[in-house]
Amino acid sequence: MLCICTCRIKVVLRGKFFLHKLCKKNNIPDIIHLHGSEFKKWFDESDDKKKEQIQTLLKESAGFIVLGDKWNKAVKEIEPKTNTVVVSNTVHIPDYTVEWKQPFTVLFMGVLIKRKGVADLINAIYLLNKENKLDNVRLVIAGSGAEEAELKAMCTQLGLDNYIEFAGWTAGEKKEKLFRESQMLVLPSYNEGLPIAILEAISCGMPVVATNVGDISSAVIDGENGYLIEPGDVLAIKQAIEKIVWDPNSPL
Template sequence: MKTTRVAIVIPEGLSGRGGIVRVTAYLTRHIQAHIPDIETHVYRSRYSDNALLKHLTAPFALAAFAVKCATGRIDVAHLNVAPRGSTLRKRLYQAVAKALGLRTVLHLHGSGYDQYYADLPAGRQAGVRAFFARADAVVALGDHWKRFMLTDLRLAPARVVEIPNGVPAALPIARAPNATPAIAFLGEVGHRKGVDVLIDALARLKAEGLAFTATIGGNGDLETARAQAARAGVMDRIVFLGWVDEAGADKVLRAADLLVLPSRAENQPVAILEAMARGLPVVATRIGGIPQQVLDGETGLLVEPDDAAQLAQALAALILSPERRAAYGQAGLRRFEAHFSVTACAERFAELYRSL
């Protein structure tokens, strides 16, 4: 049996934080345990997330990758791509991989890539299109991003492969609604994830006299978020956890009645899939790949970004109806099992790697 050896490149390797790290960990863990003809190695594209050091250390990370590839121990370079600096770095990785005879896969993750591309001058847009066109395969997480690749990046349909993110199935939960409904948020605390809009919505719910608690798990601008919550008078309803790892996220979701993610820009959030895997309903924004994850009125509720009143209304609808929460949660679990399991994701990637 021929073994296909794959180098997967992400910013800080598996020791980093965020959705790309989590989904890569899930993918490689499953492949290592269940798909013996695929061998994965995870490489970091920088050795620090410090604003200065991440640029200074990037050449050393690229050199380490090049040495590994030059020894003939890698067949496929799987490059995870996000906007701005990530795109520039991955162009270098792609050039090295191509020069050494490797096949390359570009895996588009970063939120707002369509807007990033649209804002570029024409010459740089052409450079981005050429970067994607040089790949042997380009992975889109869902319909929204596949359309972007075909229409804006002008890629040949045969070059684009749609593979949604996958997360592991959760252990069964004997879920009973909390006496006081518990809202969970998992993600970076800041503007992109809409935490300011969430705090505004929670203040509206409190003013309406609704009972709830909210747990916000994630690193980021916690100081600003706490200050806003204090001004809004909802610090007594919110717990800010800071960064939570995989086990911590599981604990938060198991204690929650629903997940909220009011982001302004997203690709295909892992937190939503983790919530669906645990039978939780989701309130999120109608952007990026989210509408393919959350079916409005069936597995959760979708709202427009930057609309605290609409977000509060959606949260109130689920806070006030345990029956609706349960129905949406079970429908979401069935949708997760059909479309977003790590088993299906890993098998699709294994098939792609073998085909190159």
């Protein structure tokens, strides 16, 4: 018998730790898949007792699956004896590539929560609007979440309703249509693993602007298939969009 668990932050000690102990007591190997992007931050902020339980879980589990080399390093720093296994996300390669056309559509795809940095992207669009550079550019925000109402109000307050569309949660044909109609993906997250949206964008030839967090740099090569920026750098988001849309010397 084999036990496989999915591990998110904060629920580790509520369920997974005790399930792990039950497995260990009955000689059942357990494999844990880490996909909580704030795991390292949560560990650093935990008290000594929680840290000890997390380290015990890491070193005693039969296998600990992580999404990339950076997460592998982060977990090993927490507990060097962890039996980590790197299994990267994968996506289907579509039979089309994006078309360079107007209006130029910048796409965000993900959950609308603070750590995704959507407000930073909206502020970057605002900076472009102040310079009258949005005549042929629009932003589509695909997703839903706790920040949705706040972000919509922000767009109205900044006078961006004509340039920003909220597409809601997308999947299936609707999602594919958005990728076909967009020319760039921007994901300015504060922490991540390796987002599927980035892999999907790259698979159809779309340049990506993303923050250098998690294992994103293994997919987005700065200056080759996109640009890597630091979390919270609104000006860098704006400048990266400018390079891709208007700079003839940009390698993208």
